[in-house]
Amino acid sequence: MFSLERWQEIFETISKNKLRTFLTGFSVGSGIFILVILLGVSVGFQNGIENQFQNDAENIINIYPGETSIEYEGFNEGRRIQLKNEDYALVTKSSSNEIEYSSSMYQIFAGLITYKSESGSYRVEGVMPDYQFLEKAEIIEGRFINTNDLDGNEKYVVIGNRVKKDLFKEGSPIGKQVKISGLNFKVIGVYTDPGGDREEGRVYVPLTTAQIVFGAGTDIRSIGLTLPKEDNYDLALKNSSAFAAKIEQLLKKKLQIAPKDESAIYINNNIENTKEVYILIGAMRVFFWGVGIATLLAGIIGVSNIMLIIVKERTKEIGIRKALGAEPLSIVGMILHESIFVTAISGLLGLIFGLVLLEVVGPYIELDFIRNPSVNFSIAVSTLILLIAAGAIAGFFPAWRGAKIKPIDALRDE
Amino acid sequence: MIEIKDLHKSYKMGKNSLHVLKGINFSVKEGELVSIMGSSGSGKSTLLNILGMLDEADSGSYTLDGVPIKNLNEKLAAQYRNKFLGFIFQSFNLINYKSALDNVALPLYYQGVNRAERMERSMAYLEKVGLAKWASHKPNELSGGQKQRVAIARALASDPKVLLADELTGALDSKTSYEIMDLIQQINDEGRTILVVTHEEDIAQMTKRIVNLKDGVIIDDKYVNQVRAIQNV
Numbered sequence: 001m002f003s004l005e006r007w008q009e010i011f012e013t014i015s016k017n018k019l020r021t022f023l024t025g026f027s028v029g030s031g032i033f034i035l036v037i038l039l040g041v042s043v044g045f046q047n048g049i050e051n052q053f054q055n056d057a058e059n060i061i062n063i064y065p066g067e068t069s070i071e072y073e074g075f076n077e078g079r080r081i082q083l084k085n086e087d088y089a090l091v092t093k094s095s096s097n098e099i100e101y102s103s104s105m106y107q108i109f110a111g112l113i114t115y116k117s118e119s120g121s122y123r124v125e126g127v128m129p130d131y132q133f134l135e136k137a138e139i140i141e142g143r144f145i146n147t148n149d150l151d152g153n154e155k156y157v158v159i160g161n162r163v164k165k166d167l168f169k170e171g172s173p174i175g176k177q178v179k180i181s182g183l184n185f186k187v188i189g190v191y192t193d194p195g196g197d198r199e200e201g202r203v204y205v206p207l208t209t210a211q212i213v214f215g216a217g218t219d220i221r222s223i224g225l226t227l228p229k230e231d232n233y234d235l236a237l238k239n240s241s242a243f244a245a246k247i248e249q250l251l252k253k254k255l256q257i258a259p260k261d262e263s264a265i266y267i268n269n270n271i272e273n274t275k276e277v278y279i280l281i282g283a284m285r286v287f288f289w290g291v292g293i294a295t296l297l298a299g300i301i302g303v304s305n306i307m308l309i310i311v312k313e314r315t316k317e318i319g320i321r322k323a324l325g326a327e328p329l330s331i332v333g334m335i336l337h338e339s340i341f342v343t344a345i346s347g348l349l350g351l352i353f354g355l356v357l358l359e360v361v362g363p364y365i366e367l368d369f370i371r372n373p374s375v376n377f378s379i380a381v382s383t384l385i386l387l388i389a390a391g392a393i394a395g396f397f398p399a400w401r402g403a404k405i406k407p408i409d410a411l412r413d414e
Numbered sequence: 415m416i417e418i419k420d421l422h423k424s425y426k427m428g429k430n431s432l433h434v435l436k437g438i439n440f441s442v443k444e445g446e447l448v449s450i451m452g453s454s455g456s457g458k459s460t461l462l463n464i465l466g467m468l469d470e471a472d473s474g475s476y477t478l479d480g481v482p483i484k485n486l487n488e489k490l491a492a493q494y495r496n497k498f499l500g501f502i503f504q505s506f507n508l509i510n511y512k513s514a515l516d517n518v519a520l521p522l523y524y525q526g527v528n529r530a531e532r533m534e535r536s537m538a539y540l541e542k543v544g545l546a547k548w549a550s551h552k553p554n555e556l557s558g559g560q561k562q563r564v565a566i567a568r569a570l571a572s573d574p575k576v577l578l579a580d581e582l583t584g585a586l587d588s589k590t591s592y593e594i595m596d597l598i599q600q601i602n603d604e605g606r607t608i609l610v611v612t613h614e615e616d617i618a619q620m621t622k623r624i625v626n627l628k629d630g631v632i633i634d635d636k637y638v639n640q641v642r643a644i645q646n647v
Contacts (some may be wrong), residue, residue: 008529016511320507323468325496325524325572328488404488408468410509 025346036354044373127209304394319410500569
């Protein structure tokens with residue numbers, strides 16, 4: 001199979017049958033290309049839908065404090081609950097391997113922000129780095145808040161796109177100083193949020209800085225977190241409900257709240273509102289897999305057909321080779337070797353072409369329902385391997401039959 | 415060189431069975447140039463196919479250069495064909511995407527000869543048939559006579575014991591036919607055993623022995639005074 005002589009023979013055959021080689025290669029290559037594009041568009045659709053329906057992470061769990069409604073352990077009812085840094089630490093430490101992203105938050109609703117002569121009133125939120133993912137905020141300039149900013153109580157601010165438009169008109173705001181409640185903050189980033197103007201009219205500062213600047217001590221307003229995504233809605237719901245119940249119990253015990261008190265801690269599990277999205281995405285996935293498998297099937301049938309025709313066309317050549325002393329196995333080997341070589345090379349070209357196209361054009365596609373189409377590389381490679389194997393199997397039977405043909409039949413004049 | 419005893423062959427055509435060879439006894443010594451003659455349907459092509467191991471007899475024995483040819487599997491048949499026999503066909507049967515040189519080299523490829531030696535030996539045989547200048551041409555750029563010369567060079571390339579030619583002049587005009595026969599006679603003069611199947615009397619007269627086949631049996635087997643083809647060119 002790997003002898004140099006065989007390769008020379010194959011190359012000679014391939015290079016001297018350019019049209020046949022081209023047609024085989026083209027059908028395999030274009031099949032793979034279409035499949036890659038299709039898979040990419042399906043991912044793009046999924047991204048687009050998620051983006052359309054979701055302002056925040058769809059699986060976010062928000063924890064807010066309230067007032068007690070039942071007296072408990074010597075405390076009167078009507079007591080206001082205040083969450084603190086230590087509560088956040090308790091929640092995250094208790095389930096650190098279940099949580100994907102988490103952040104606590106302290107905000108003031110109307111902070112006066114001034115840049116030169118422009119000013120406006122915006123919500124100022126002190127947050128942690130993960131908050132970007134909970135809010136689905138996308139950085140368009142600069143960067144988001146990081147752990148160093150938190151540790152150093154840096155006076156940095158990440159502003160929403162609307163704030164940028166209001167205060168800066170044009171030019172980059174990165175590195176500029178703005179005044180928040182009279183104090184100077186340096187702008188380090190601009191974000192955009194699928195929630196639109198409402199959610200882009202906020203600014204984010206490090207949580208620690210906010211607590212100091214606004215005199216909040218270790219108080220926090222809420223805790224947000226997500227669990228890793230599940231493909232199956234029911235499983236996702238079950239996991240997050242169980243998780244929410246566990247957290248609620250933990251916090252009630254720590255904050256001395258009656259287990260049956262329903263107004264002291266609110267746990268808002270966003271996943272309960274996203275059933276439709278999950279169903280839609282699930283249906284789309286099934287649809288695109290169906291289309292993908294159909295395309296692949298069409299590709300396999302196409303390749304098999306070509307193999308059949310090639311062997312048919314070469315019947316006479318096979319007869320000649322046999323008369324000259326070719327063994328049946330060497331005939332089968334020759335045909336398969338050639339077909340695998342051609343399908344592999346052209347399939348690879350189709351794959352690369354498709355991936356490059358998605359990579360180059362993909363990020364520019366931001367239609368309402370298609371965002372950033374991309375494709376899972378391992379899926380693409382395994383489809384390629386499948387197609388080559390199908391071509392080889394499809395080529396094997398006619399090749400085998402061809403090798404079995406008696407030379408006299410093959411050589412008989414028509 | 416060739417020993418055939420009581421060879422029978424019949425073909426099934428639907429429900430009927432067609433008895434083509436009805437007990438052929440026949441032998442060829444080394445260095446002979448034999449023509450097998452007969453009208454179409456006489457069984458001459460069937461006999462040649464069996465001699466060429468392209469087909470199998472139903473009964474009877476066939477010995478080639480002392481080797482009994484019986485119950486061969488495909489692989490062994492292929493090896494024997496490569497080692498013992500060179501074929502020349504009426505329709506040349508050259509591979510049309512390969513150059514003349516590569517066509518001649520093909521039997522050597524299946525003998526496992528390396529490329530450099532293949533090319534060298536093939537070139538020598540092309541020279542022998544007078545086509546060295548045409549080595550790089552494809553079959554469709556050659557005339558009928560040239561194609562048959564390439565086919566003869568190819569048949570010789572594996573240095574076989576016996577050359578089997580099936581109506582080798584059937585697709586050629588008389589002048590070219592005689593030129594080809596002249597080449598065949600020269601090769602025979604060097605001692606190579608050659609069997610020619612033909613239905614043309616003048617071609618048969620250019621061999622040394624004529625075997626006449628009719629309805630599956632040999633009706634006549636005689637040595638003749640060979641007519642040298644070169645006289646007719």
